[in-house]
Amino acid sequence: MSVKIFDTPEVQDFLKTVSGFDQSGGNERAKQIMHRLLSDLYRLVDDYDVTPEEFWSSVSVLNALGEGTQFGLLAPGLGFDHYLDMRMDAEDKQRGLSGGTPRTIEGPLYVAGAPEAEGFARMDDGTDSGAEVMWLTGQVRDVDGQPVTGAKVEIWHADSKGGYSFFDPSQSEYNLRRTIITDSQGRYTARSIIPSGYGVPEGCATDQVLKLLGRHGQRPAHIHYFISAPGHKHLTTQINLAGDPYTFDDFAFATREELVIEGRRIEDPAEADKRGLEGPFT
Ligand code: MBD
Ligand code: FE
Numbered sequence: 019m020s021v022k023i024f025d026t027p028e029v030q031d032f033l034k035t036v037s038g039f040d041q042s043g044g045n046e047r048a049k050q051i052m053h054r055l056l057s058d059l060y061r062l063v064d065d066y067d068v069t070p071e072e073f074w075s076s077v078s079v080l081n082a083l084g085e086g087t088q089f090g091l092l093a094p095g096l097g098f099d100h101y102l103d104m105r106m107d108a109e110d111k112q113r114g115l116s117g118g119t120p121r122t123i124e125g126p127l128y129v130a131g132a133p134e135a136e137g138f139a140r141m142d143d144g145t146d147s148g149a150e151v152m153w154l155t156g157q158v159r160d161v162d163g164q165p166v167t168g169a170k171v172e173i174w175h176a177d178s179k180g181g182y183s184f185f186d187p188s189q190s191e192y193n194l195r196r197t198i199i200t201d202s203q204g205r206y207t208a209r210s211i212i213p214s215g216y217g218v219p220e221g222c223a224t225d226q227v228l229k230l231l232g233r234h235g236q237r238p239a240h241i242h243y244f245i246s247a248p249g250h251k252h253l254t255t256q257i258n259l260a261g262d263p264y265t266f267d268d269f270a271f272a273t274r275e276e277l278v279i280e281g282r283r284i285e286d287p288a289e290a291d292k293r294g295l296e297g298p299f300t
Contacts, residue, residue, distance in 0.1 A: 024064040033057055082223035087185070090126030092224040094270035095235065099123035117161040122272045124254045125242065127182045128174060132195040139196040141173065141210035143189075149178040149211035152281070153293060158204045158245055165204025169247035172197045175240065176213040209293075212281075215239045215264055228269065235269045238262035 023029055037053035038044045062068065083089045093099060103121055110116070133139070142149070158169040174195040176182050183193040194213070198206040218225045218235025228235045239262050245253040258265055258278045265273055284290050 020067050022064055024061050029060065033060060079223060079227060082226070085223065087126045088223045091218060091222075092227055094123055094125060094272070095218070095224060095228055095233070097271055099125070100271040119245075119253060119255055120274045120276050121254055122256050122274055122277060123270060124244075125270065125272070127185055128242065128244075129184045129192070129195060132172065132174070132192050132197050134197040134199065136199050137201040137205070138207045139198050139209075141175075141194050141196045141208050142177075143193045145190070145193075146177050146211050152210050152212045153284075154206075154208040154210060154241065156206055158200050158206070158247070160250065165200075166247050166250065167200055167202050167204055169200040169204065169245060169250075170197060171200060171206045172244040172246075173208060173210075174242045175210070176216055178211060178214050180214040180216045182216075212259070213239050213241065215262055218269065233269060234267075236264045237268050237270055238264035238273065240272070 033053060033056055034040065036056060038049045039053065063073070083092060100123060103123060106121065154173065156171070158166045158171065160166055172195075174182070177186070177189060177194060179186075181189060183189040183191065183195060194210060196208060198208060200206050216237040218228065225235055239259040240256045241259075243253070243255050243257070245255070256272055256277060258273055260278050260280045265278060284293065
C-alpha cells in the first residue's frame with residue numbers, strides 16, 4: 019500500500035499544532051527545530067511507506083538507546099561528533115584561525131575530576147598484568163610555538179582490554195585518567211600502559227543499529243586529551259597508536275593523519291631503568 023498525504027493542508031497544520039506553534043509558552047527555537055525535525059520524519063514515513071510495525075520497532079530501538087550511555091555511543095557512530103568537528107574546523111577557517119594540533123572528538127567516556135599532578139603522573143594502578151608500560155611525553159605550545167607553562171593536560175584512555183574506568187566496573191576509580199599541569203618548559207610526562215582499541219559491546223542497542231547498516235563498532239587504540247590554559251582556546255583531541263588495523267577504519271571517524279603517532283619501543287634496559295627512576299611513582 020502506498021498513500022501520500024504529507025503535502026496536504028491537514029498534515030501541514032497538524033505539524034504546526036504538534037510543534038506548539040499555536041501556544042504562547044515554550045521556547046521559540048525548540049519549536050522551530052522540532053517542527054523541522056518532525057516534518058523531515060513525517061515526510062520520510064510517507065516517502066518510504068514506513069509501516070506501523072517498522073515505526074514501533076524503531077521506538078524499541080530508541081528505548082534501548084536510552085539506557086546508560088547508549089545514545090552517546092551511537093552518536094559518534096552516526097558521525098555526529100565528527101560532523102560537529104568539521105563545522106568547528108570550517109568556522110575556525112572562516113575566522114582566519116589556523117595552526118596547532120587538530121581537534122578530534124571527545125567521545126562518551128570522559129569523566130571529570132581525575133587526580134591532578136604537576137609535570138608527571140603515573141596513570142595506571144599497576145593491576146593490568148598483561149599490559150606493556152607506555153611513556154607519554156609532550157610539550158604544550160601556543161600557535162606561535164611558545165611553550166605554555168601551567169597548561170592543564172587531561173588524559174584518559176582504555177586498558178589493555180579496551181575498557182575505561184567508571185564504565186568497566188573491574189577497574190579502580192580514575193584508573194588511566196589523570197590531569198597533568200605542564201612544567202616551566204610546558205612539558206608533561208605520563209607513565210601508563212599501552213591501551214587496546216575499543217569495541218562497542220556485543221548486542222547493545224548501538225551494536226544492533228551498526229549491524230543493520232552492515233558496519234562494525236571498533237575503534238583503533240587511542241588516547242584522549244583535553245588541553246586548556248588561561249587565554250587559550252580549549253583543545254579536545256586524541257592520538258592514535260600507529261599500526262592498528264582500525265586506524266583508518268574507526269567506527270567513530272575520529273582518526274586524523276596528523277594525530278597518528280609512531281611509538282618507539284625502548285629495548286635498552288638502561289634507558290628503561292633511567293625512565294623508571296625519573297618519576298615519583300606514588
Ligand atoms: C570510545 O573510547 C570513544 O573514544 C568513542 C568516541 C566512542 C566509543 C568509545
Ligand atoms: Fe575513547
